[in-house]
Amino acid sequence: MSIRVLRPGQTYREVTLKDGRTAILRTPDWHDLDALLAFIAELVDERAEILRTTKPSREEEAEWLGRRLASIEKGNSVVLVAEINGRLVANSEVEQRAPQFPEMSHVGVLGISVLKNDRGVGLGTVLMESLIKLAKQAGLKVLILDTFATNKVAQHLYKKAGFVEVGKIPKAIHRDGNYIDLIRFAIEI
Numbered sequence: 001m002s003i004r005v006l007r008p009g010q011t012y013r014e015v016t017l018k019d020g021r022t023a024i025l026r027t028p029d030w031h032d033l034d035a036l037l038a039f040i041a042e043l044v045d046e047r048a049e050i051l052r053t054t055k056p057s058r059e060e061e062a063e064w065l066g067r068r069l070a071s072i073e074k075g076n077s078v079v080l081v082a083e084i085n086g087r088l089v090a091n092s093e094v095e096q097r098a099p100q101f102p103e104m105s106h107v108g109v110l111g112i113s114v115l116k117n118d119r120g121v122g123l124g125t126v127l128m129e130s131l132i133k134l135a136k137q138a139g140l141k142v143l144i145l146d147t148f149a150t151n152k153v154a155q156h157l158y159k160k161a162g163f164v165e166v167g168k169i170p171k172a173i174h175r176d177g178n179y180i181d182l183i184r185f186a187i188e189i
């Protein structure tokens with residue numbers, strides 16, 4: 001991938017959710033720093049089944065966002081946030097796995113999260129569809145992702161989007177005294 005399909009802050013599409021609300025899907029920009037900080041803090045507080053378990057400082061989040069925006073500009077990432085009534089409620093991305101290795105430059109890693117109160121109304125589904133379409137336009141051929149074996153909702157979402165389970169890393173996660181396997185999914189696009 002090295003084709004930039006959306007610039008930072010650009011609106012991609014508007015969708016009507018199952019509960020009738022409208023969500024705007026767009027790429028993030030610098031104005032989203034505090035909203036993204038609050039977003040990740042809420043997922044950490046929830047103990048969502050994601051790898052991050054500590055809240056980043058504002059400085060760390062700014063560094064992360066700066067790298068993301070540069071990566072979007074270079075065409076190495078496709079990032080979509082979802083906004084409902086001016087609130088940032090979802091973040092998702094496909095990032096080129098190893099831009100430094102030309103023989104793997106067609107592989108992207110997908111990540112997606114929706115805030116708890118806004119789940120189950122179709123946002124995850126529409127973000128997956130959109131990311132896959134945009135990643136394809138950007139020139140990627142294969143997408144991969146890892147998920148907790150216990151995260152059945154996410155696995156259902158990935159299978160519905162066409163991903164297939166390709167492997168398992170046993171006991172990759174140690175959480176609250178229990179080991180959890182990581183399941184890897186992949187799709188050719």
Ligand SMILES: CC(C)(COP(=O)(O)OP(=O)(O)OC[C@H]1O[C@@H](n2cnc3c(N)ncnc32)[C@H](O)[C@@H]1OP(=O)(O)O)[C@@H](O)C(=O)NCCC(=O)NCCS
Binds near residue numbers: 118
């Ligand atoms: C996984 C996640 C992104 C799904 O997002 P979402 O916006 O709820 O997804 P949708 O509303 O499009 O629902 C997708 C499917 O899951 C089903 N689903 C949603 N919530 C569910 C629940 N609590 N229990 C059972 N099924 C559920 C929906 O019915 C839908 O299936 P269907 O289309 O066959 O009816 C969201 O749950 C999430 O962010 N979880 C926390 C972070 C996380 O786990 N990220 C993934 C890390 S690998």
